[in-house]
Amino acid sequence: MVVVGVSTFAYSSVTEENFENVKTGHLPKTWKSAATNAERTTAVWEVVETKEPFRGKKVLSLSAFDEGYGGSFNLCYTNDVSFKDGEISVWFKANNGKIDQGGGIMWRVQDKDTYYVARFNPLEDNFRFYSVINGDRKKLYSADVHLEKGWHLMKIIQKGSHFEGFLNGKKLLSYDNDAIKKSGGVGVWTKADAATSFDDFTVKDDK
Numbered sequence: 001m002v003v004v005g006v007s008t009f010a011y012s013s014v015t016e017e018n019f020e021n022v023k024t025g026h027l028p029k030t031w032k033s034a035a036t037n038a039e040r041t042t043a044v045w046e047v048v049e050t051k052e053p054f055r056g057k058k059v060l061s062l063s064a065f066d067e068g069y070g071g072s073f074n075l076c077y078t079n080d081v082s083f084k085d086g087e088i089s090v091w092f093k094a095n096n097g098k099i100d101q102g103g104g105i106m107w108r109v110q111d112k113d114t115y116y117v118a119r120f121n122p123l124e125d126n127f128r129f130y131s132v133i134n135g136d137r138k139k140l141y142s143a144d145v146h147l148e149k150g151w152h153l154m155k156i157i158q159k160g161s162h163f164e165g166f167l168n169g170k171k172l173l174s175y176d177n178d179a180i181k182k183s184g185g186v187g188v189w190t191k192a193d194a195a196t197s198f199d200d201f202t203v204k205d206d207k
Contacts, residue, residue: 011204015081018200019058022047027060030080031187034112036073037135043074043190050197054151055091059197062103062190073117073132074194077109077187084108084183087204089155092188094122095195103190103198105156108180116180117189118156118165118173122147127172129165131179141165143172151199159206 022028025046033045044064049057062074094102104119113135120127129140145167155166161181165173188198 011086011206013205015203015205016200017202018056019047019060020056022058024049024058027076028078031076031078034075034077036075036113036132036137038072043072045074045076048197054093055199059093059199060188060201061095061197062195065193065195072192073137074103074190074192075106075109075112075187076189077106077185079109079185081186081203081205082183083186083203083205085159085206087155087157088186088202089153090188090201091151091153091199092120093151093197094120094149095197097123097190097192097194097196100190100192100194101196103188103194103196104154105186106189107156107158107186108183109185109187110180110182114180115184116158116163116177118154119189119191120145120147120152120154120167121194122149127165127167129163129173129175129177131177133179140177141173141175145172 035042050059101123102121106115106117109115117130125146128142157164161176161178190196
């Protein structure tokens with residue numbers, strides 16, 4: 001496969017998780033839930049059967065969270081896929097949240113406190129890149145964008161220190177940062193009480 005822009009190379013491996021073969025109430029094998037800056041309990045992630053099937057009957061959802069604290073980041077990721085350069089995409093739907101809404105993709109995950117994240121927030125109408133280093137989140141790049149309620153496709157492309165962010169096929173973010181140089185895990189991310197569903201998580205890796 002050959003794509004355009006920073007990804008003008010053939011991907012050596014493709015990993016897909018559509019959650020259809022995962023037992024309801026569980027996570028895919030090798031995936032785990034964690035939190036950055038949690039004050040009390042870690043949020044609960046699980047595969048659920050959706051009442052409004054979109055691309056399949058099952059999705060990954062944040063089902064319980066710490067309602068009293070807005071500074072925690074809810075993580076669900078796997079280290080079984082070691083990602084450095086390539087492309088990651090996921091369909092997402094912001095369900096609700098009073099403090100925060102939305103979420104996105106995390107990659108080059110070193111541990112629960114160090115990773116990159118791209119996220120969309122419908123309360124703020126923006127799409128952003130962040131680095132999280134030892135629990136400290138730093139905004140790298142932001143674009144104003146409004147999305148209607150429902151399912152949307154997010155994608156990031158990374159090669160070396162350069163990465164780009166897309167929503168529904170439109171490139172909105174482009175940035176260079178080398179704070180995290182090593183390959184790492186991949187997954188999904190929300191903040192505070194942002195209850196979000198994810199589906200068709202796909203990693204195209206340039207090993």
